[in-house]
Amino acid sequence: TSAEPVETAEQSAAAPAEESAQVSEGDGAAAGNGFAAELAGKGDGLKVGLTVSDLSSTYIVSAAEYFVKLMETAGAEVTLVNCDGNANEQSSQIDDFINMGCDIIAIHAADSEALAPAVQKAVNAGIQCIGFNKEISGDNLNFAVVSSDNVATGASAAQWLADKAKELGVENPKVAVMQGTMTQSDAYLRQDGIDEVAAETGMQLIESPCDWASDTAEKSLNDVLTANPDLFGVITHCDSMDPGVISALRQNGKTGKGGEENHIYWSGIDCDPSGVDALNSGLMDVCVEQSP
Numbered sequence: 044t045s046a047e048p049v050e051t052a053e054q055s056a057a058a059p060a061e062e063s064a065q066v067s068e069g070d071g072a073a074a075g076n077g078f079a080a081e082l083a084g085k086g087d088g089l090k091v092g093l094t095v096s097d098l099s100s101t102y103i104v105s106a107a108e109y110f111v112k113l114m115e116t117a118g119a120e121v122t123l124v125n126c127d128g129n130a131n132e133q134s135s136q137i138d139d140f141i142n143m144g145c146d147i148i149a150i151h152a153a154d155s156e157a158l159a160p161a162v163q164k165a166v167n168a169g170i171q172c173i174g175f176n177k178e179i180s181g182d183n184l185n186f187a188v189v190s191s192d193n194v195a196t197g198a199s200a201a202q203w204l205a206d207k208a209k210e211l212g213v214e215n216p217k218v219a220v221m222q223g224t225m226t227q228s229d230a231y232l233r234q235d236g237i238d239e240v241a242a243e244t245g246m247q248l249i250e251s252p253c254d255w256a257s258d259t260a261e262k263s264l265n266d267v268l269t270a271n272p273d274l275f276g277v278i279t280h281c282d283s284m285d286p287g288v289i290s291a292l293r294q295n296g297k298t299g300k301g302g303e304e305n306h307i308y309w310s311g312i313d314c315d316p317s318g319v320d321a322l323n324s325g326l327m328d329v330c331v332e333q334s335p
Contacts, residue, residue, distance in 0.1 A: 086117030089147060092140035093123045094133050096153035096177070096227070099255060100283035102315040102333060103151065106175070110149065119147075128224065128254070130154035134161035141168050152177040155228045176333075178228035191333060193229050197236030197280075199331045200310035204276040205244040207308050207328075215245045216275035219267045221260040221288060222252045223280040230255075233280050233312065249274075253284055261287030268295045274307060282313035282330070285321045292326055300325040 091114050098104050107123060114121045122143070126133035130153040138161065140148045148165055150172065152158050158179050165172050174188035201218070208216040220237060223230030234250075241248050249271065251263035260279065268274055268291065279288055292298060292307060299306035307326075311318050314332035321327035 082113055082117040084118050086114060086119035089114075089117075089119040090143060090145045091119045091121045091147045091149065092136075092143065092145040093121060093149045093151075094136045094140070095123070095125050095151040095175075096133065096224075097128050097255065098125050099257075100281060100313070100315065101317055102282060102313045105315065107151075110175070126153050128153050130157040134158060137161040137165055141165050141170065145170060147171045147173065149173050149175055150177075150179065151175045152179050152227060153224075154226045155231075156180045156226065176229055178232075180228075190229070193232035194236040194239075196312055196331050196333060197233030197278075198240050199236075200233075200278050200312055200329070201237040201240035201246065203310050203329050204278065204308055205240055205246055208246070208275060209244075213275055215247050217247045217249060217271055217273060218276040218278060219249045219251060219264060219271075219274060221263060221277065221279045221284050222250060223255045225252055230280055237278060253280075253287075255281055255283050257284050257287035259287070260284035261291045264288055264291035265294060268297070276308040276310065279309070279311045281333075282311055282315045282318035282321070285311060285317045285327070289321060289324065289326055298326070301328055 093107060093110055095103055095107050098107070111121045111123055122140070124136050126136060133153045134157070137148060137150070137158070141164065148170055150158065150162065152174060155178050162172050162179050174190070176190045178188050178190075204216065204218055220234070222234060225231050225234070237248065240246065249267050251260070251267065253259040253263055264277065264287070277288060279285060288309070297305050297307045301308070309327045311321060311327050311330040312333055314330040318327065318330040322330055
């Protein structure tokens with residue numbers, strides 16, 4: 044299943060970062076507490092395994108912790124493991140969950156294709172498998188995914204920059220894209236949305252695969268700025284890369300706020316604590332809230 048992003052780029056831009064963060068947190072906490080109360084006792088005796096591709100993002104950390112809290116509130120026994128981006132390790136973790144007799148396995152996939160055999164094995168063993176935010180590709184694979192619309196998320200981030208360039212009279216603006224791991228569905232689907240907007244508006248994309256890593260994003264953006272002093276904007280596939288982008292902007296003297304000569308327009312994705320910090324710094328202009 045999928046859901047539209049809770050907040051579009053335009054809505055984020057219209058509201059002060061601190062106010063937006065407070066509203067999102069308050070609404071989420073209220074809804075979450077009510078949902079947790081409804082779950083109480085419904086998972087008694089269940090064994091649940093959760094494997095995540097990494098814990099470098101505060102968004103993923105928060106989501107994983109919330110999942111564990113909800114399942115434990117329901118009465119389930121939960122095991123959380125992290126594969127650090129290694130699909131082979133994650134396949135082994137799924138095998139371990141099968142051997143443990145898990146009733147449910149939740150998967151934040153390190154590789155959308157490589158995990159299909161392991162997931163199929165779990166399904167064949169009668170285990171309910173559910174994806175979190177990332178798809179798993181496999182022929183006839185019975186697999187449900189809970190995610191927001193990643194194509195729409197990427198498109199929202201790109202459209203804000205396209206509209207800003209049009210407003211300022213900048214034709215065919217150059218935009219650097221700090222990408223996630225491109226074998227993972229959230230990364231390549233967000234890029235699909237960005238590509239669609241670029242094709243429609245004439246935006247020139249400079250794509251840099253960064254595997255969601257802040258240090259890689261820092262190096263990549265430094266290289267892009269050196270080769271493209273006329274860079275108009277930046278899109279980050281997720282907020283885990285924000286510290287690296289901020290460092291690169293500062294190293295290159297691009298510390299102006301929106302409208303100033305030394306400002307690079309920046310659209311982010313997630314609106315997690317790192318994203319809110321980037322918005323409050325004035326270096327990031329807009330962040331599309333990711334809230335599956």
